[in-house]
Amino acid sequence: MSVSICPSSSAPTGDEKNHEALDRGVQGLDAADRAIVLATQAGLPLVPDPWGAVGREVGMSGEAVLERMQAMQASGVIRRVAAVPNHYRLGYVANGMTVWDVDDAQIARLGREVAAIEGVSHCYRRPRHLPHWPYNLFAMLHGHSVDEVERQAAVLREHLGEACRDHRILYSSRILKKTGLRLAGARPDAASTDTERRG
Amino acid sequence: MTLDDLDATDRHLINRLQDGLPLVARPYAAVAEALGIAEDDLLGRLSRLRDGGVLSRFGPMYHAERLGGGLTLAALAVPEPDFDRVSEVVNAFPEVAHNYRREHELNMWFVLATETPERIAETIAGIEAATGLPVFNMPKEEEFHVRLHLPV
Numbered sequence: 188m189s190v191s192i193c194p195s196s197s198a199p200t201g202d203e204k205n206h207e208a209l210d211r212g213v214q215g216l217d218a219a220d221r222a223i224v225l226a227t228q229a230g231l232p233l234v235p236d237p238w239g240a241v242g243r244e245v246g247m248s249g250e251a252v253l254e255r256m257q258a259m260q261a262s263g264v265i266r267r268v269a270a271v272p273n274h275y276r277l278g279y280v281a282n283g284m285t286v287w288d289v290d291d292a293q294i295a296r297l298g299r300e301v302a303a304i305e306g307v308s309h310c311y312r313r314p315r316h317l318p319h320w321p322y323n324l325f326a327m328l329h330g331h332s333v334d335e336v337e338r339q340a341a342v343l344r345e346h347l348g349e350a351c352r353d354h355r356i357l358y359s360s361r362i363l364k365k366t367g368l369r370l371a372g373a374r375p376d377a378a379s380t381d382t383e384r385r386g
Numbered sequence: 387m388t389l390d391d392l393d394a395t396d397r398h399l400i401n402r403l404q405d406g407l408p409l410v411a412r413p414y415a416a417v418a419e420a421l422g423i424a425e426d427d428l429l430g431r432l433s434r435l436r437d438g439g440v441l442s443r444f445g446p447m448y449h450a451e452r453l454g455g456g457l458t459l460a461a462l463a464v465p466e467p468d469f470d471r472v473s474e475v476v477n478a479f480p481e482v483a484h485n486y487r488r489e490h491e492l493n494m495w496f497v498l499a500t501e502t503p504e505r506i507a508e509t510i511a512g513i514e515a516a517t518g519l520p521v522f523n524m525p526k527e528e529e530f531h532v533r534l535h536l537p538v
Contacts, residue, residue, distance in 0.1 A: 238411075253411065265448060312530070316522050
């Protein structure tokens with residue numbers, strides 16, 4: 188759960204403008220890139236030559252698969268190729284979504300600073316829904332206990348100071364679904380691959 | 387499979403591979419060498435950790451909007467007696483990538499990932515129609531940090 192989208196309605200910052208330029212540059216993923224995405228979105232084969240294994244599925248050489256994945260990583264389409272841990276199995280039983288009502292005039296700076304605090308895994312500005320939901324800054328914290336998360340949250344609270352009017356910690360108590368990001372197979376020749384991958 | 391089943395090498399491996407696999411010709415061999423173990427040992431451990439559920443997955447982490455897709459976080463305030471039924475209805479939408487129960491009046495939080503940005507609004511309308519509840523849509527307005535790393 189590591190991706191999200193810039194809505195067109197938000198006022199772009201300098202960084203967002205760069206992202207938009209990048210987004211335009213990579214949206215033309217070609218059919219071969221797309222086939223690689225479909226073949227790997229459920230996971231990379233655990234064999235000595237994973238690129239060759241993907242290549243055999245999509246009708247490409249392993250070298251071509253590797254080159255295309257390197258290019259996608261360089262452009263940010265792939266954040267990284269990595270192990271995604273199950274929080275609970277690793278002992279991180281307290282997973283708190285902390286939400287903060289932060290002064291709009293200061294949130295750009297404070298968001299960056301909060302994001303850099305140890306233990307914050309994801310940090311975003313999101314829209315308020317007044318009057319039900321006044322919170323505009325989200326920071327995910329993961330701990331071995333509720334106490335540990337509360338201590339981390341206290342550090343964030345201290346840092347935000349008077350710019351923060353209110354906050355909450357929403358703990359996850361049940362995983363209802365966790366399949367991750369999946370593209371459906373839009374091309375007929377890729378659909379079978381996707382079906383196999385989904386099992 | 388739990389934390390108690392992991393030895394020191396498993397832990398090094400998990401910590402190392404959360405940072406990312408190098409995109410080189412024999413990537414697992416490269417990581418194995420850095421950890422001082424054999425490639426087949428590493429592959430066996432990685433399979434075991436994934437199949438045992440310690441790892442949710444192993445592979446590329448794609449960036450939804452740079453794939454040209456849409457992504458958002460959304461929430462529902464579900465009346466307690468209806469929770470399981472609404473959960474089934476929401477989870478049945480293929481666009482729902484994750485869904486968590488959280489302890490708040492807004493008690494169901496899900497991520498929507500769609501083929502196109504336009505599909506987000508259609509999916510939200512579909513969920514509202516199917517559940518009879520208003521969806522609180524909270525798309526990212528600015529991303530400050532995305533870097534999950536859980537040391538073991």
